[in-house]
Amino acid sequence: MEIISLSVDEETLDKIEKIQAEASFKGRSELIRKAVENLHRETQKNQKLEGKLNAVIVTRHPHQREQKIAEIAHRFDDVLTTQLHSKLDGDNCLEVFHTNGPAERVIELYNELEGSKNTESVNILPQNH
Numbered sequence: 001m002e003i004i005s006l007s008v009d010e011e012t013l014d015k016i017e018k019i020q021a022e023a024s025f026k027g028r029s030e031l032i033r034k035a036v037e038n039l040h041r042e043t044q045k046n047q048k049l050e051g052k053l054n055a056v057i058v059t060r061h062p063h064q065r066e067q068k069i070a071e072i073a074h075r076f077d078d079v080l081t082t083q084l085h086s087k088l089d090g091d092n093c094l095e096v097f098h099t100n101g102p103a104e105r106v107i108e109l110y111n112e113l114e115g116s117k118n119t120e121s122v123n124i125l126p127q128n129h
Contacts, residue, residue: 006032016028016031016032019031046107046110046111046124047107049103049106049107049126050103050104051102051103052100052101052102052103052128053099053100053101053102053103053106053107053126053128054098054099054100054126054127054128055098055099055100055106055110055124055125055126055127056096056097056098056099056124056125056127057096057097057099057106057109057110057113057122057123057124057125058094058095058096058097058122058123058125059094059095059097059113059119059120059121059122059123060088060092060093060094060095060119060120060121061092061093061095061118061119061120062091062092062093062118062120063087063090063091063092063093065118065119066085066093068116068118069095069113069116069118069119072109072112072113072116072118073095073097073109075112076099076105076108076109076112078101078105079099079100079101079102079105079106079109080097080098080099080109081098081099081100082096082097082098083095083096083097083098084096092120097109106124107124110122110124
C-alpha cells in the first residue's frame with residue numbers, strides 16, 4: 001500500500017475526527033479510503049449519463065462565497081434554465097440549479113461545483129434517467 005501525505009485545514013480535520021468517532025472508523029486512512037471510494041462510485045455513475053439531461057443540482061455554500069458560485073453558474077448559462085438562491089441562516093446559502101442540455105455539459109457544471117473550495121456540499125438529481 002502506498003503512503004501519501006495529505007494537507008487539510010483545521011475545519012476539515014475537525015470533520016474527519018467527528019466522522020471517525022461517530023462512524024467507528026479505526027483510523028483516518030480508513031475513513032479517507034471510504035470517502036474516495038464513495039466519490040469514485042458517484043463519479044462513475046455520473047459518467048454513464050448521456051444524451052439530453054434534465055437535472056437539478058443543489059449546493060450549499062457559505063454566504064461570503066456567493067459571488068464565486070455565481071461566477072461558476074454564469075459559465076454554464078447554456079444549460080441553466082432556473083436558479084434559486086435561498087439563505088439558510090446568517091452564514092450559509094442554498095443554490096438550486098435546474099439544468100437542461102447535453103449530459104456532458106450538465107455533469108461538467110456539477111463537477112466544477114463539487115470540486116470547488118467554495119461549496120460545502122453538492123448533489124445532482126437527474127430527472128430523466
